[in-house]
Amino acid sequence: MNRSVHPAGVAPGCQFASDNTAGSCPEAWDAIARANEGCVPSYGDDPWTGRACDAIRRLFECDADVFFVFNGTxxxxxxxxxxxxxxxxxxxxxxxxxxxxxxxxxxxxSNGTKVLTAPGADAKLTPAAVAHVVERRRDIHYPKPRALSITQATELSTAYTPAEVAALAEVCRTHGLVLHMDGARFANAVAALDVPPRAITWEAGVDVLCLGGTKNGAGIGEAVVFFRRALADEFAWRCKQAGQLASKMRFLTAPWVGLLDGDAWLRHARHANAAAARLERGLAGVPGVEILGRRQANAVFARLS
Ligand SMILES: Cc1ncc(COP(=O)(O)O)c(C=O)c1O
Incomplete structure (x- = not known):
């Protein structure tokens, strides 16, 4: 028997906390090391940033406007x-x-835009729930609904199918809302659903995606991908004012080249989802542990009694 492995098959030091606790993946780390050579133009005018933008456009099969920031918030x-x-x-x-x-x-x-919430099973919104929030008040005294934000994969580790995203996009069209997707764990959703990235984004009606790099292995950094390009007007200034324009941008963008030149992004997401499924199976047999929700992605929720 391999002495470094617990009889239950768990290696010592195995980490069951958030994906935020993991390091960079080797592909991202290696790309950063390669990007460290020599001097290149600053603030995003470097070859690594160009390559990362192109890789994201290839991934989505779409001519989107792409920006890079330090984190998901x-x-x-x-x-x-x-x-x-x-x-x-x-x-x-x-x-x-x-x-x-x-x-x-x-x-x-946004200088005061109000966030309005709605309930929904599995942390997912339905068209009816969104329509209810939008339609309950239309008077001048109430903040005018302008965007719908959905999370893919959701905060409870479930995923919206292409049809579910498209149905929400239809509500957005009816009510003049921009459809924003928080894709901090977008790769895990793609892996769970086994669909091409375009199928749950622009093809289904998403206008802007915050594409997660951090949890996917980049170490640091997220990309803002505008499929509706008019929304990106002057976005670079918004990033700069918010302190989100990296002077040595290559270090924020090289990891994307490492993740996306090849299939590392999807391989790691599939691995993470499979590890979560294995953890879930193991926990299900432990007395006093109740598995919560209907996990599809890489987070397992359980109640311990
Ligand atoms: C659903 C979701 N969105 C966005 C984020 C990004 O947050 P941060 O600002 O910590 O990078 C997270 C981080 O855990 C998240 O779970």
């Missing part, structure tokens, strides 16, 4: 601010990261 907040005026509102699930875990940044960066 900035990506979400700035993307929503690009869609909204201060008197607007953003509809999202009551568990959405933009509502519960961003310290009011979406409101702050």
């Amino acid at each position: 900035a990506a979400n907040s700035l993307a929503l601010a690009a869609a909204c005026q201060s008197y607007h509102s953003v509809v999202c699930h009551e568990l959405a990261h933009v509502e519960t875990d961003e310290c009011g940044a979406p409101e702050f960066f």
Whole structure:
């Protein structure tokens, strides 16, 4: 028997905490090392940033406008601010990261846009729930709904199917809302659904995606991908003012080249989802542990009694 492995098959030092605790993947780390050679133009005018933008456009099979920021809170907040005026509102699930875990940044960066929440099973919104929030008040005294934000994969580790995204996009079209997707774990959703990235984004009606690099192995950094390119107008200035324009941008963008030149992004996401499934199976047999929700991606929720 391999002595470094627990009889239950768990290696010592195995980490069951958040994906935020993991390091960079080798492909990203190696790309950073390669990007460290020599001097290159600053603030995104370097070859690595160009390659990363092209790789993201290839991934989505679409000519999107792409920007890179340091984290998910900035990506979400700035993307929503690009869609909204201060008197607007953003509809999202009551568990959405933009509502519960961003310290009011979406409101702050949009100078007061209000976040309006709706409930929904499995942390997913339905067209009816969104329509209810949008239609319950239309008067001048209420913040005008301007965007819908959905999370893919969701905060409860479920995933919206292409048809579910398309149905929400239809509500957005009816009510004039921009469809924003928080894709901090977008790769895990693609892996879980086994669909091409375009099928759950622009093809289904998503206008802007915050594409997660951090949890996918980049180490640091997210990309803001505008499929509706008019929304990206002056977005670079928004990033700069918010302190999100990296002077040595190559170090933020090289990991994307490592992740996307090849299939590392999908391989790692599939591995993470499979590890979560294995953990879930193992936990299900432990007395006093109740598995919660209907996990599809890489997070397992359980109640211990
Ligand atoms: C659903 C979701 N969105 C966005 C983020 C990004 O947040 P941060 O600003 O910590 O990078 C996270 C991080 O855990 C998340 O779970």
